Amino acid sequence: MAQAPLKLRDEQAKTAYLNRLRRIEGQIRGLEKMIDDDKYCIDVLTQVSAATKALESFALALLDDHLGSCVKDAVRAGGNVADDKIKEASQAIARLVR
């Protein structure tokens, strides 16, 4: 399957991604506690902005990896797959920007 190679990400990258997501999960649980403890709106909003930025950074790191692996490999292999991969990446970028 083109979309699920045996080694899409090496173990080191996978661990790093998981750690980032677990930190974000911790931020979301922190937000739940803030709401539960009736914390001030503005302080909650500051933490929401931090979590949103952490998610964006995670996405940008993943996208960078994707361009440097899947998209690069597809372009090297040539043919229509390359154009499909580029189109697919552009659409993912658009969803992140908008």
Place this chain on the structure above:
Amino acid sequence: MAQAPLKLRDEQAKTAYLNRLRRIEGQIRGLEKMIDDDKYCIDVLTQVSAATKALESFALALLDDHLGSCVKDAVRAGGNVADDKIKEASQAIARLVR
């Protein structure tokens, strides 16, 4: 304390906010599972965009409540507090936009 009135949010609003955050926490855990299961980057990115948008909507709902309660109350009370609250809200909005 000006920033922690007895009833900052009513119980209904609090429950609704907590449910939204728990859904987002579920989305983040779903992302961890996707990384763990070596899911395709683009599919992971699609879910990141969904979680980011859910966080933004949560923030906008909270901000709307804040303007309609804390800021409104401060303006009614008059004086410098009102201007401080508006400045504080503007800064929170700027953090969400940038």
Place this chain on the structure above:
Amino acid sequence: MAQAPLKLRDEQAKTAYLNRLRRIEGQIRGLEKMIDDDKYCIDVLTQVSAATKALESFALALLDDHLGSCVKDAVRAGGNVADDKIKEASQAIARLVR
């Protein structure tokens, strides 16, 4: 008309807003020249990001003024108009964030 008081913005604020917009207009014309001169995509994108951020800052300044004048005045006047103004501001903020 509630939405067009005689002095919505003072002359100084108006001049400052106009100067900001004229600088942004200059940035857009700079972009046209870059495309016309076949400049490198990445350099064009850098300038697009700068113009986008300038527009966002303009919007945030205008919104801050709006909260501190129209919304504040409406809240002081009391009644339904205050809630309408806050709702309207929240919707404008949502359009900026999304």
Place this chain on the structure above:
Amino acid sequence: MAQAPLKLRDEQAKTAYLNRLRRIEGQIRGLEKMIDDDKYCIDVLTQVSAATKALESFALALLDDHLGSCVKDAVRAGGNVADDKIKEASQAIARLVR
């Protein structure tokens, strides 16, 4: 020069990009007129959001073209240039997202 091939963009693409930018320039001039005519803040903000979104769409179209031409060509040529181009594109994407 790697960054300025004879035909970075064909004439048709160039015309399309210029037309988009001229429409955005028109939107900015429209904003200047709105400020000059003391238009209501919320109506100005709605137009700012529209102009910002038009700039984002312009950037996404340019980026898509860039990935499908410069980046693709660099990957095909192989070597370090490919990785540099991908890194450069990732950084441009990050500037658009943040």
